[in-house]
Amino acid sequence: MKIGMNLLLWEGSITEKHVGVLEDLAAMGYDGVEFPLFAFSRAQQTQCKKLRGHLDRLKLSCSVVTCVPNEANPISEDPAIRKAGLEFLKKAIATAEILGSNIVAGPFTSPVGRLVGRRRTEDEWKWGVEVMRKAAAAADKAGVTLALEAINRFETYFINTMADAYQFAKEVDHPRFGVMFDTFHANIEEENIPKAMMTAAEKIVHVHISENHRGIPGAGHIRFEEVFKVLKKINYDGWLTIEAFGSALPELAAATCIWRDLFGDNLEVAKKGLAFIQKQWQKAK
Secondary structure (H helix, E strand, O other): OEEEEEHHHOOOOOOOOHHHHHHHHHHHOOOEEEEEEOOOOHHHHHHHHHHHHHHHHHOOEEEEEEOOOHHHOOOOOOHHHHHHHHHHHHHHHHHHHHHOOOEEEEOOOOOOOOOOOOOOOHHHHHHHHHHHHHHHHHHHHHOOEEEEEOOOOOOOOOOOOHHHHHHHHHHHOOOOEEEEEEHHHHHHHOOOHHHHHHHOHHHEEEEEEOOOOOOOOOOOOOOHHHHHHHHHHOOOOOEEEEOOOOOOOHHHHHHOOOOOOOOOOHHHHHHHHHHHHHHHHHHOO
16 A cells, blocks of 8 residues: 655646655655646656656655646547547556556546536447557556546536446456546545445455545544544555645635635645544554
8 A cells, every 4th residue: 555645735747846745645654655747848848857856865755646738638429539638648648658647537438517417328338448558558568557537516517426437447447457446526426435345356456545625634623543444444555645636726615615714725735634544544454
């Protein structure tokens, strides 16, 4: 098991500004970090190579989280847009390889926030599976695993539950394609969180620890003791990555609907979140 911290709490993109944060998190005892990846450029590749050097220096590992834009939607009825979705994911995989990440996670089957006023269609499901099979093949060549995140109904209409994410992954049917379990979204969508986790257990390859209000893990009402017991039961040995959001970055605060202060500063989230996860993991023996 590895404990990570999602850097979206500090910046909305991969940047040299992360270096100081990496040093702080390494000093606290984190195993690694999660980089947000939403756009690509040649300058960013150079940045990633530099950050890889800092990760190695600090003995930190990393994961990557991404989501697709509207113009690169893998379930679009337009074949050209679906192709763009595949190319977007290939770029994410290539960037993860530069950073040394073995995980690209996120709700990358459909753009976040795209709601069309109806349920998903059979065609959309079929198109998504086709694109993800190709993406998984590309991930395999890079030594990267894709972890599909089920997110809540207010952010997507495509895949909201662990049962759906599991079924989708089963149909993609590739060893480099699994699912991510996120406690925030599960708290909204699942009738029984431990049961939902067990349903998808064989495909869970990444975990986000996120409180119901997006603040410090353990400061809300999610029954984390149940979550950690299931993770121990299924012998989960991947990342436990804290995903929290604050109000310091206006664009991220707006995107994640953070309208009040949930904690003092970002390092408070990191310190208390790390201690909370370590304690819960030990209690779940």
